[in-house]
Amino acid sequence: MAHDCFDVHTHFVPAEFPPYLGLGQDVPWPSMVDAKPCHKTILISGKTYRTLADGCWSAARRIEEMPSMGVTHQAISAMPELMSYWLPLDDAKVLIRYINDQLALLIDEDRSRFFGMGGVPLQDVDTAIDELRYVVEKLRFTGVQIASHVNGVSIGDPRFEPFFAEAERLGASIFVHALRPAGTERLVGPLPPQAVAFPADIGFAAASMITGGTGAKHPDLRIAFSHGGGALLMALPRVQEVWGSNIPGLEVALTEAPIVTARRFFYDHVVLNPALLKLVVETYGETQVLVGSDYPFYPARLVHPHADFAAAGLSEEVVALITNANPRRFLGLA
Numbered sequence: 001m002a003h004d005c006f007d008v009h010t011h012f013v014p015a016e017f018p019p020y021l022g023l024g025q026d027v028p029w030p031s032m033v034d035a036k037p038c039h040k041t042i043l044i045s046g047k048t049y050r051t052l053a054d055g056c057w058s059a060a061r062r063i064e065e066m067p068s069m070g071v072t073h074q075a076i077s078a079m080p081e082l083m084s085y086w087l088p089l090d091d092a093k094v095l096i097r098y099i100n101d102q103l104a105l106l107i108d109e110d111r112s113r114f115f116g117m118g119g120v121p122l123q124d125v126d127t128a129i130d131e132l133r134y135v136v137e138k139l140r141f142t143g144v145q146i147a148s149h150v151n152g153v154s155i156g157d158p159r160f161e162p163f164f165a166e167a168e169r170l171g172a173s174i175f176v177h178a179l180r181p182a183g184t185e186r187l188v189g190p191l192p193p194q195a196v197a198f199p200a201d202i203g204f205a206a207a208s209m210i211t212g213g214t215g216a217k218h219p220d221l222r223i224a225f226s227h228g229g230g231a232l233l234m235a236l237p238r239v240q241e242v243w244g245s246n247i248p249g250l251e252v253a254l255t256e257a258p259i260v261t262a263r264r265f266f267y268d269h270v271v272l273n274p275a276l277l278k279l280v281v282e283t284y285g286e287t288q289v290l291v292g293s294d295y296p297f298y299p300a301r302l303v304h305p306h307a308d309f310a311a312a313g314l315s316e317e318v319v320a321l322i323t324n325a326n327p328r329r330f331l332g333l334a
Helices: 060-071 089-108 124-139 160-170 193-212 234-242 258-262 274-284 305-311 316-331
Strands: 006-012 030-035 039-044 046-052 073-078 116-120 143-147 175-176 222-225 266-268
Touching: 006 060, 006 175, 039 073, 039 234, 073 089, 073 143, 073 175, 089 116, 089 124, 116 124, 116 143, 124 143, 124 160, 160 175, 160 305, 175 193, 193 222, 193 234, 193 258, 222 234, 222 316, 234 258, 234 274, 274 305
Parallel strands: 006 073, 073 116, 143 175, 175 222, 222 266
Antiparallel strands: 030 039, 039 046
16 A cells, blocks of 8 residues: 655755855855756855755756655755854854745745755754744744754753754754764775764764753654664663663663653664664664655665665555654654
8 A cells, every 4th residue: 555655854955055245254155056967066165065966956856756766745954064053153044044945945836745844053052943933933844954963062962952942842843964973083995974974973963862861851852863863773772771770860860761762752764774774663663763865865776765664574554654654743744
């Protein structure tokens, strides 16, 4: 039986960027130049960052390509490098507002298929809360995307707790993506940091929401982690074991079992291995796993949801949860 399939991990880049009009010096402001056949190259500080297919900004291209992946709906968030936490706040506010407004134009082309996940300048919590309210209340997005850390500070740090409290109050969903991962100075060889270090980085983020107590304090917060939660899968049994020991102060810092908190979070299925995908489902629960593709950055041959589920041996009932019921809950559509 066919079901609607909601892909919660897809990315957007606007076709153009406004010129930099701020007062800063050497601000890493993005720009675009045309590339063939239907691509563009994004430049940051005048240097090539990535060549992009038109699926990044074209609703028509997305609609054309979604059937081949077995996807009927997409939640769309900006390319992670556009989150702009490292920009001066005034510049970040301008860029993020522009990207959110451009994303809204794409979403408006077909709100029956597309759902917006905006950006916020989380380097300043009060400003981030203002932008969260703007994208939820004015642009009618389902929530926002944030990074695994903010300039090296994990999202589970108490300074960010008011932001998550407001997201919980608004009923906004939060999608957490790895970005500028820790430990890159220890990598060896030509592979990009995303290939090796993203799983650790998103694992740090998810763990911090447990060990910092934010996940327990806000049980109604709908938060999802990219790439299956990464290394949390391996760390969680160790965290659970230590929590059950008699270390002074743990019962105050962690008011519930780490596994309980972890099983309230959501996780996309982008782990690129059937055995790992099955373990993600078994560890976090059938009701907490979501479809993700990283469209348009992963070729369809790498991430095809239904092929992934078949390879993992998931039942039709579990697939229906992952493709439909779970993302509806995460996005607040239930």
